[in-house]
Amino acid sequence: xxxxxxxxxxxxxxxxxxxxxxxxxxxxxxxxxxxxxxxxxxxxxxxxxxxxxxxxxxxxxxxxxxxxxxxxxxxxxxxxxxxxxxxxxxxxxxxxxxxxxxxxxxxxxxxxxxxxxxxxxxxxxxxxxxxxxxxxxxxxxxxxxxxxxxxxxxxxxxxxxxxxxxxxxxxxxxxxxxxxxxxxxxxxxxxxxxxxxxxxxxxxxxxxxxxxxxxxxxxxxxxxxxxxxxxxxxxxxxxxxxxxxxxxxxxxxxxxxxxxxxxxxxxxxxxxxxxxxxxx
Numbered sequence: 001x002x003x004x005x006x007x008x009x010x011x012x013x014x015x016x017x018x019x020x021x022x023x024x025x026x027x028x029x030x031x032x033x034x035x036x037x038x039x040x041x042x043x044x045x046x047x048x049x050x051x052x053x054x055x056x057x058x059x060x061x062x063x064x065x066x067x068x069x070x071x072x073x074x075x076x077x078x079x080x081x082x083x084x085x086x087x088x089x090x091x092x093x094x095x096x097x098x099x100x101x102x103x104x105x106x107x108x109x110x111x112x113x114x115x116x117x118x119x120x121x122x123x124x125x126x127x128x129x130x131x132x133x134x135x136x137x138x139x140x141x142x143x144x145x146x147x148x149x150x151x152x153x154x155x156x157x158x159x160x161x162x163x164x165x166x167x168x169x170x171x172x173x174x175x176x177x178x179x180x181x182x183x184x185x186x187x188x189x190x191x192x193x194x195x196x197x198x199x200x201x202x203x204x205x206x207x208x209x210x211x212x213x214x215x216x217x218x219x220x221x222x223x224x225x226x227x228x229x230x231x232x233x234x235x236x237x238x239x240x241x242x243x244x245x246x247x248x249x250x251x252x253x254x255x256x257x258x259x260x261x262x263x264x265x266x267x268x269x270x271x272x273x274x275x276x277x278x279x280x
Contacts, residue, residue: 010034010053018044028053057081065089070096072111091115134169135160154179173198192217211236217253228262231255233270250274 002021009015010030015023018041028037029052037056038044045064051074057063060081067088070077074093078084081100091110097103101120108127115131116122122141129146134153141157146165153169154160160179166187173179173192182201191210192198198211199218206225211217214234221239224230228245231238236250240257247255248264254275263276 009037012036013039016040017042020044022047024048026050028056051077055079057084060084229264231274233268236274247276250276 003024004015004021004026005024006026008027008030010032012034014028014034014037016039018038020043023044023046025048027050029050033053035054036058037053038060039058041060041063043062045066046068047066049068051068051070053073054075055077056074057078058080061083063081063084065086069090070093072092076095076098077091077093078096078100079098083102084100085104086108088107091108091112093112095114096110096112097116097119099118103119103121104123105127106125111130113132115129115134116138117136118138120139122138124141124143124146126145129148131150132152134148134150135141135157137156139158141160143160143162144164146162148165149168151170153167153172154176155174157176158178160176162184163182165184167184168187170188171190172186172188173195175194176198177196179195180199180201181203185204187206189207189209191205191207192214194213195217196215198214200222201220203222204225205222205227208226209229210227211230211234212232214236217234217236219238219240221241223242224240224244226245229248230244230246231250232248233251236253236255238255243259243261244257246262246264247260249268249272251270251272252274256277258279260276260278265272
């Protein structure tokens with residue numbers, strides 16, 4: 001196996017089509033401002049490197065990235081890659097992942113708008129992410145111990161499982177399908193609108209107007225905070241511990257909570273037949 005070590009590269013396509021190699025303690029930066037340093041690389045590991053140039057990893061296969069830093073200048077870092085593992089690294093720069101498959105992230109810290117778009121077969125663990133649009137149109141993901149901050153996360157996702165995570169977000173899970181969220185805190189506004197088969201188990205849900213226009217929505221042993229005007233036009237099975245501030249025109253199913261501040265059943269544009277019960 002070839003080893004590239006302790007070097008600095010700034011030219012265009014510096015290590016193009018590198019195959020069966022280790023890249024160790026290298027820096028990709030400099031006045032030539034070259035792009036696509038490791039484009040079309042295959043079967044490589046990259047350890048302890050710094051990337052300050054654009055598009056370093058495009059069309060890579062069997063790529064391992066360890067202990068690396070990608071700066072804000074390292075935009076669109078990983079596109080069209082297959083079988084990528086990133087561990088204990090910093091991923092900054094807009095559009096860090098796109099159209100990749102078989103992606104594993106562990107111990108990663110990332111500030112990257114539009115992180116993980118249209119990717120497939122994803123495993124995320126012990127990561128911290130700040131991303132305005134996170135995981136747009138991704139499919140088949142397993143996520144644990146994620147600390148996520150952003151706005152429009154998990155939109156149009158399919159087949160996603162999330163556990164033991166904190167999601168501080170807005171408009172999360174819009175138009176998502178087959179998503180399960182377990183043992184999580186989910187904070188934001190307008191959670192889960194237009195979702196299908198969204199299940200929340202042992203979750204704490206914070207924010208206004210959650211879970212409207214949903215199909216086959218399930219909440220199991222959840223708690224809510226500042227949740228008003230909830231479940232509008234949703235088909236829902238909900239078991240809530242504690243209080244919901246208000247419920248408005250749920251379409252069908254059953255909602256049970258210890259207490260509901262207001263039940264609003266008026267001015268509905270669809271026929272509503274949901275059973276609503278409280279412990280009191």
